[in-house]
Amino acid sequence: MSGPRQLTVSVAVEDVHKAYHGRAQQIVALESITMTVRSGEFLAVVGPSGCGKSTLLMLIAGLLPPTRGAIAIDGRPVAGPYTDVGIVFQRDVLFEWRTILGNVLLPAEIKRLSLPASRERALHLLDEVGLAGFEDRYPYELSGGMRQRVALCRALIHDPPLLLMDEPFAALDAFTREEMGAYLLRLWHERSTVIFVTHSIEEAVALADRVVVMSPRPGRIVEAVDVGLPRPRGLDVKEDRRFHDVVHTIRELFKARGMLWEKTPEIAGRGR
Amino acid sequence: MSVSKPLGARPGRGMAHGLARAARRQAIGAAALVALVAMWELLARVLAIPSYALPRPSQIAVILLGRWALFAKHLVYTTQEVLAGFLVSIAIGVPVAIGIVYSRMLESVSYTLIVAFQAVPKTALAPLFVLWLGYGLLSKVAVAFLIAFFPIVVNTVIGMRSVEPEMLYLTRSLGASAWQIFLKVRLPKALPSMFGGFKVAMALAVVGSVVGEYIGANAGLGYVQLVASSNLDTPLVFAVIVVLSLLGIVLFNLVGLVERLVIRWKPGEAQMEAARDTM
Numbered sequence: 001m002s003g004p005r006q007l008t009v010s011v012a013v014e015d016v017h018k019a020y021h022g023r024a025q026q027i028v029a030l031e032s033i034t035m036t037v038r039s040g041e042f043l044a045v046v047g048p049s050g051c052g053k054s055t056l057l058m059l060i061a062g063l064l065p066p067t068r069g070a071i072a073i074d075g076r077p078v079a080g081p082y083t084d085v086g087i088v089f090q091r092d093v094l095f096e097w098r099t100i101l102g103n104v105l106l107p108a109e110i111k112r113l114s115l116p117a118s119r120e121r122a123l124h125l126l127d128e129v130g131l132a133g134f135e136d137r138y139p140y141e142l143s144g145g146m147r148q149r150v151a152l153c154r155a156l157i158h159d160p161p162l163l164l165m166d167e168p169f170a171a172l173d174a175f176t177r178e179e180m181g182a183y184l185l186r187l188w189h190e191r192s193t194v195i196f197v198t199h200s201i202e203e204a205v206a207l208a209d210r211v212v213v214m215s216p217r218p219g220r221i222v223e224a225v226d227v228g229l230p231r232p233r234g235l236d237v238k239e240d241r242r243f244h245d246v247v248h249t250i251r252e253l254f255k256a257r258g259m260l261w262e263k264t265p266e267i268a269g270r271g272r
Numbered sequence: 273m274s275v276s277k278p279l280g281a282r283p284g285r286g287m288a289h290g291l292a293r294a295a296r297r298q299a300i301g302a303a304a305l306v307a308l309v310a311m312w313e314l315l316a317r318v319l320a321i322p323s324y325a326l327p328r329p330s331q332i333a334v335i336l337l338g339r340w341a342l343f344a345k346h347l348v349y350t351t352q353e354v355l356a357g358f359l360v361s362i363a364i365g366v367p368v369a370i371g372i373v374y375s376r377m378l379e380s381v382s383y384t385l386i387v388a389f390q391a392v393p394k395t396a397l398a399p400l401f402v403l404w405l406g407y408g409l410l411s412k413v414a415v416a417f418l419i420a421f422f423p424i425v426v427n428t429v430i431g432m433r434s435v436e437p438e439m440l441y442l443t444r445s446l447g448a449s450a451w452q453i454f455l456k457v458r459l460p461k462a463l464p465s466m467f468g469g470f471k472v473a474m475a476l477a478v479v480g481s482v483v484g485e486y487i488g489a490n491a492g493l494g495y496v497q498l499v500a501s502s503n504l505d506t507p508l509v510f511a512v513i514v515v516l517s518l519l520g521i522v523l524f525n526l527v528g529l530v531e532r533l534v535i536r537w538k539p540g541e542a543q544m545e546a547a548r549d550t551m
Binding site: 085 | 441446447448456457461463535538
């Protein structure tokens with residue numbers, strides 16, 4: 001907020017493995033993940049449930065250590081929490097005992113930023129997502145979509161160079177979800193590097209510069225697809241021919257791995 | 273911008289409606305109580321039940337009013353025991369709970385002990401406390417503390433463990449210290465559950481104090497009741513029950529009042545009623 005700050009960072013993931021100790025055997029969540037996120041890039045990660053997408057975000061944030069491999073942000077290896085980050089989860093995780101403004105200001109408080117300046121920025125962010133006048137309300141008074149918009153403002157209050165989003169709109173209805181995408185694009189302003197995890201191919205293509213396609217457990221990167229749609233983008237991008245071409249390409253990648261069937265497959269031994 | 277409307281954004285009419293409903297429910301409850309007392313009075317008169325067996329409400333009322341100075345003196349004494357026992361159980365119970373949440377060692381040692389101790393009927397220990405600590409205030413405070421302690425520990429531990437993992441990820445990702453996480457996440461998250469424990473503890477502290485007084489005392493409402501019952505002064509026994517009930521209600525609501533002052537982020541009764549109305 002004061003002084004020049006680094007707008008965006010690059011993220012390098014180098015041959016990362018992550019295994020959990022299950023009850024009987026080891027569960028491999030991620031296998032040999034190597035990818036680079038360019039500084040300022042909006043990267044989406046798509047894959048079916050349980051492909052380790054969320055784990056990947058936790059590893060990048062430094063909240064979990066990889067079993068093998070290394071992660072670096074702007075060339076500096078991640079060891080322990082990387083604190084210049086904004087995170088949005090599937091659940092809004094608002095603190096129910098704080099007002100809307102108090103929730104948005106939480107990162108500023110923890111990082112001991114100037115409160116008057118943060119307050120001003122918080123009110124501006126809330127205004128941008130259509131929540132002006134709600135700052136003194138408590139989370140229970142807001143709808144699911146409104147709460148997730150507050151969570152988005154909270155992730156951006158300290159102007160982080162890296163934004164990690166873990167299926168942030170998955171719990172919302174389809175209409176609210178579209179709205180949220182528009183709010184995100186408006187707030188983002190290409191001011192930070194974004195890694196956006198989702199299981200919706202359309203959402204990934206509409207928002208991102210590049211889409212990384214992952215296979216089910218153990219999670220591996222199948223391919224990275226360039227979207228190549230112009231920015232700034234609005235929701236009308238979904239009417240673009242190119243949008244449908246990219247969505248189609250990604251669907252084909254999944255189908256080739258037997259994940260999205262064209263018809264319901266015959267179930268062997270049915271009725272027996 | 274958005275078409276979605278916040279819940280309770282315009283509480284005006286709905287809330288008034290809810291309040292009216294709550295008031296109506298309370299009025300019905302009060303009327304039922306009055307009817308019950310009236311029936312008791314009537315039956316006791318019609319059936320000519322002797323007062324040493326079952327005194328009439330009017331006889332109890334006469335004693336309550338006539339001997340108010342006696343009740344006031346012993347009420348103060350018992351209230352002191354209850355409040356002291358309650359406050360000591362918070363002062364010790366909450367730090368123990370925090371220790372259990374934060375230290376695996378303390379958890380395995382003290383939680384096992386506490387669960388094992390939970391099985392011991394605490395009132396059975398009251399004679400020991402009178403033996404060790406004497407007939408005065410201290411032995412009753414000890415019994416009240418012993419009974420009130422457990423719900424406070426258990427509810428505080430449960431409350432502090434109810435923090436969603438994402439809340440911890442979020443604060444840790446911002447570089448929050450353990451102290452910041454305690455102050456800004458665990459403690460506020462635990463408060464509703466803690467107050468639940470405090471309410472139970474307050475009710476139990478009354479029980480503990482009175483049981484202590486039964487065992488050995490020279491003052492307090494339990495002592496008055498014990499003396500009255502050995503004299504077959506049943507109306508006085510009943511009068512003490514009334515005073516003890518009132519004490520319990522007042523102290524319980526006192527905790528509820530503090531709870532409402534501290535926890536402002538939960539929908540109130542009236543709003544809950546309003547929400548139920550719209551469903």
